[in-house]
Amino acid sequence: MLMGEVFGTEISCCCLKNQESFVNVEILLNKAMMGVETEKVSFCFYRRSGNYVECLLSASKKVDDEGITTEVFCFMQLASTELQQALHLQRLSAQTALIRLKTLSYMKQQIKNSLSGITYSRKLLEGTNLDEEQKHLLHTNVQCQRQLNKILDDTDLESIMDGLRLQQILADFLTVSINFSPNGDQLWISSSLRKDRLGDSFHLAHLELWITHSGSGIPNEFFNDMYENNNDTSEEGVSLLVNRKLLKLMNGDVRYVRETGKSSLIILVELASNRTQVPRLRQLFR
Structure with a gap:
């Protein structure tokens, strides 16, 4: 009754933002029916007046004397202006941080791959006849590689x-x-x-x-x-x-x-x- 009659994608309902929102709420309700503990989730819909509402939705099960789930209670907490701004900024910040973290992880992996190639080439050179100046250059190369690896290994921004x-x-x-x-x-x-x-x-x-x-x-x-x-x-x-x-x-x-x-x-x-x-x-x- 809640999904499809009160909330839905039809004009006669309080419309959700898209079909994905409908599916996400259905998943939340099904988890509650199965007894899975659920957290509050952001829930947005349009009132029949056309106003956009952003709130927090939580669901909890009701069981009978035998412990069988019979119903699901849903609670909606209307967000204040400050809470709405906080939720929006939290999503915006999380998305930006995730993109940068993925970029950073990709860069770290590519640098490590390049360092592996340099290490292989250096080991081949170490097996040849080198004069003192060339050995000194290889030693400097080793120190630089160690420093780069230390930076890569210590970059745990999370x-x-x-x-x-x-x-x-x-x-x-x-x-x-x-x-x-x-x-x-x-x-x-x-x-x-x-x-x-x-x-x-x-x-x-x-x-x-x-x-x-x-x-x-x-x-x-x-x-x-x-x-x-x-x-x-x-x-x-x-x-x-x-x-x-x-x-x-x-x-x-x-x-x-x-x-x-x-x-x-x-x-x-x-x-x-x-x-x-x-x-x-x-x-x-x-």
């Missing part, structure tokens, strides 16, 4: 909590800063990290990043976009807006300071971390 998301934010702010810096001028990046102890094993890391560039700076209209003061938002403004919202979700924010001949983006963020992650976070932004 273990640094919001590392990928934070790098995405930093990269976008860097891009905007570079776009509004004079050609040939310099751009400076500095950081500071302060930690507060939370119990025996965890810390609250307060990270502050400064991106300073010369020139007249980023136009004010882009910051109006970032603070949602403009109706007509530019591409750069959308980038600033999304990244500021992501920072707010991480208990952070961004400020822009103009000085004579230079301007600075100041990124503030708080991250919960354990003992091993604080040093790695510090290394990540050196």
Whole structure:
């Protein structure tokens, strides 16, 4: 009755976004009927008035005295504006992080393949008659390969909590800063990290990043976009807006300071971390 009469893809129903949404809800209900524990899922539909509604849907089974599932209870939690924005940004961030993680994994594998070929060639050369200078060059080659392998093996960004998301934010702010810096001028990046102890094993890391560039700076209209003061938002403004919202979700924010001949983006963020992650976070932004 719920699917097909109340919600569905027909005009007479509260329409779902597409057939895939219909199937996903059916899967959720079937899992609940089979007794599988389900989590809240994002559920979107159009009211008969045409308004778009985004909420969270959960399902739980009802059993009889013999433990047999007879019904499924569904609960819909209407999302506040803040929750809707958080869900949207979470999906957007997750998709971006996944794409970058896949790209990073592909690059790591391709570099490792190339290093394997270099190693094979080097071992062949080691079996020939080499003078001292050539041996020294091969030794340097070995050290470089070891350093590259160490970098590849230590690149575990997933273990640094919001590392990928934070790098995405930093990269976008860097891009905007570079776009509004004079050609040939310099751009400076500095950081500071302060930690507060939370119990025996965890810390609250307060990270502050400064991106300073010369020139007249980023136009004010882009910051109006970032603070949602403009109706007509530019591409750069959308980038600033999304990244500021992501920072707010991480208990952070961004400020822009103009000085004579230079301007600075100041990124503030708080991250919960354990003992091993604080040093790695510090290394990540050196």
